[in-house]
Amino acid sequence: MSAYMTQFAYTAEAWKALVKKPEDRAAVFAEHAEKLGGRVLSFYYCMGEYDGVVIFEAPNEATAASILFTAISxxxxxxxxxxxxxxxxxxxxxxxxxxxxxxxxxxxxxxxxS
Known part of the structure; x- marks a missing residue:
């Protein structure tokens, strides 16, 4: 399987919702990736330009894209x-x-x- 790193940044509205009702988004993404044929290797939150990073595996780019498209939608x-x-x-x-x-x-x- 190929590995991919996705950096992501939440909207202000998403942060507002997560602060109001904390939720383990790593578990949500991992379950989603597995349903589509992938596997999460690691998931971290960070400070800076992006709010977090997830490293996951997928059997091919089409699968990786489908995982990301549905997660972004x-x-x-x-x-x-x-x-x-x-x-x-x-x-x-x-x-x-x-x-x-x-x-x-x-x-x-x-x-x-010269």
Missing amino acids: PGHLRATKTTALMSVEETMEAMRRAKAEAYPGPTLWSPTP
């Missing part, structure tokens, strides 16, 4: 940002593959100033 989030994650092993394999190939830069480009 109620309108309680003002922003999301999703990043596909690669394990160290996957990254090492990508580096080994890249080492075997050479990609030419533009003809007039030079990596050092």
Whole structure:
């Protein structure tokens, strides 16, 4: 399964509702992801541009997108940002593959100033 990290920010109305009646949104998202074929690995709240981050697995991008589309659809989030994650092993394999190939830069480009 592939891993994804989604950062999210609640609307002011969502925060108002959560403060009035606290709710474990990690459990809600985990149950939702499992119904659609995914699995939550971790869920954290944070301070800054985003209010939280969830790392989850899905068998493919279409499944990951369906998990996110349905989670976003109620309108309680003002922003999301999703990043596909690669394990160290996957990254090492990508580096080994890249080492075997050479990609030419533009003809007039030079990596050092002239």
